[in-house]
Every structure is written in C-alpha cells, then in structure tokens.
Amino acid sequence: MCGRARCTLRADDIPRATHRGGQPSRTIDLDRYRPCYNCAPGRNLPVVRREENSDGDDYVLHCMKWGLIPSFTKKNEKPDHYKMFNARSESIYEKASFRRLIPKCRCLVTVEGFYEWKKDGSKKQPYYIHFKDGRPLVFAALYDSWKNSEGEIIYTFTILTTSSSPALQWLHDRMPIILGDKESTDTWLGRSSSSKFDTMLKPYGESDLVWYPVTPAMGKPSFDGPECINEIQLKKEDKNMISKFFMRKEIKKEEEEANGEEKSSHHDSVETDVHTSLKGEPKVEGCNEFSSSTDKSGDAKHLDDATGQGQVKRDYEEFSTDPDQRTCQTDATQTSPLKKKREVKSSEDKQPTLFDYFTKS
Helix, strand or coil, X not given: CCCEEEECCCHHHHHXXXXXXXXXXXXXXXXXXXXXXXXXXXXXXXXXXXXXXXXXXXXXXXXXXXXXXXXXXXXXXXXXXXXXXXXXXXXCCCCHHHHCCCCCCEEEEEXXXXXXXXXXXXXXXXXXXXXCCCCCEEEEEEEEEEECCCCXXXXXXXXXXXXXXXXXXXXXXXEECEXXXXXXXXXXXXXXXXXXXXXXXXXXXXXXXXXXXXXXXXXXXXXXXXXXXXXXXCCHHHHHHHHHHHHHHHHHXXXXXXXXXXXXHHHHHHHHHHHHHHHCCCCCCCCHXXXXXXXXXXXXXXXXXXXXXXXXXXXXXXXXXXXXXXXXXXXXXXXXXXXXXXXXXXXXXXXXXHHHHHHHC
C-alpha cells in the first residue's frame, strides 16, 4: 500500500529520473503541480506517459490527479480519489477498471520517497522510505480519463502494488512496485507485450532501500513541509517492537523446546518416584515369621522385589493358601506384642501389696 508520498522535484527533473532522453514531445497542465512533502490521493502530480499514436519513443509529461476515476463513472457522480489510489498488480488482469488500461495507458510516477505506517493496536507510527543515495523512486502506474458533468476531462492515475519484500514485511504486507533501472522503465512505458510484465511486477528487494521513523503529525494531509521527513527518536519499547517481530518465531521455538524438556523431565520424575515407592514398601508388622520363612525357603522376595500389581497379587494368593502362614497371621492378630508384655508382667513381676507383707510375717 502506498497512500502518502513526497514529491518536491522540479518538473524538468522528472524525465531524467525516469531515464527519458531528450525533451518531452509536450507538457500538459504542469501549472497545476505544486511540490509537496506530504502528497495524498487527490493531489496533482507530474506523470510520464507514452505519446498517443506515436511509433517512436515520444513521451508526454502530464500532470494528473492521484486516485483513479474510471472513464465509465457517471458524469454527475462525485469522484472519490481514495477508492482506487492503489491497484493490486496480481489482479489487474481480472478487474475491468484496470484490465482495459494495460495495453495503452501505462505510465511512470516519480517521487523522492513514500510513507508507511506501523500499526500497534490503536497506535500508528509512520516511517519514511527512500533510496539511500537520495535518487528518486519510479513507480509503475496506470491512468485513465473521465469527463464530469461540466464537460471537463480529468486525468487520474493509480499506483501498482505488490507483496512486501522480506526487509519490509515487519512494517506492512504491501509495497509499491519500484522500477529500479532503465530497462524496467523502458519495458513498462514502451510497446512491450504484457507477457514481459510478470517479471517486473515483483517486490523491490535491493538493500539500497532504507527507512526511518518520522513525526505522527504528518498523518494529516494538511501537515506539510520539511518537518515531514525529519527523523525522530522512538521510545525504547517502540524500538523493541521491530526486534520482537523478527525474534517472535525464534522465541516460540525456544518455548516449545523448553516445554518439551519440562514434560520429559516430569515424566522421568514420575517413573522414578513410582519405582522408588514400590521398592520401599514397608514390611507388615507382626509377620516376621512369615518374612523369615519365605527368605529361608528360597521363595520369591515378595514385598521387596515386587514391581507390579500382578506380582503382588500372586504373592498374596500364595500367602493366603499356605496354612502355616495363615496361622502366623491369626496368631499375630490374636496376640499382639503389647498384650504379651502385659501378661508376662502380671504373672512374674507382680508388685507386692500390703496384704502380702502381713501374710508373710
């Protein structure tokens, strides 16, 4: 998308910027041109187009309004230059408003730079985009003519856009088609067949295209002057937004890897805890005879080596079918160590009473 531009060039500098040799065959409405740092749709800008009905390289320097008004628009309709100030190059062969213009109504628009806004929620920060060496940018464009209700013929144009280059994707997903050399401008302006245009209508990906932030005040078309292109210093958080855009995928990847390692560590910890708890199963109190007998007899070490429910179940079944072991369990249940201690104390260590003392004497 390209909705604002800087065009402060002199009219006679524009043919040279578009690699045109010699003087134009004629100029049209150049008195309407006013250099501007903040050009918006509806403004008159000088355009280079091919001379009609000419077999040579003759060209015309024609001042037109930015924002296409198709020729089939009704005469009494109020023109809206913001409706078609850009045309998607991918669909110009499909839409009637543009398809009929491709054979004979191609033109070149020259500016010194253009503006694009970076959105951050409700906040928008404009950036000025230009060539590092200061040379003008040349855009591929289409033009048309329309007669209004007063009989006046108005020429208008639209700038072609394409997907952004990798270097500008952080800022916007669209950018104007920049014709960076004489060969591309000759092809677009000349009588070349449309089959050659596909190789031209691509994002400009060279490193000599640079940008910097400018004042948000230029968001108003009425704001004009050199202040529009003065570089400003962004706050720290605004600068981090750009780096966050490029680091987003890398950070996401690192988080996924960290989550994977955490899940794996948690899984290993759970397995270790279960294994340890099974090995550390305490012996049943009061069944020491059972433990001794099973150890001496060479049977499986039921409680210490058990690692699953099947093994514990089999040990329980073997234990329940052994009559000696059942007797051990019954005796242990009927006579507890505390009870035995109490009985021994009552029979042998009975404390003498006063009655026993007088009886002995």
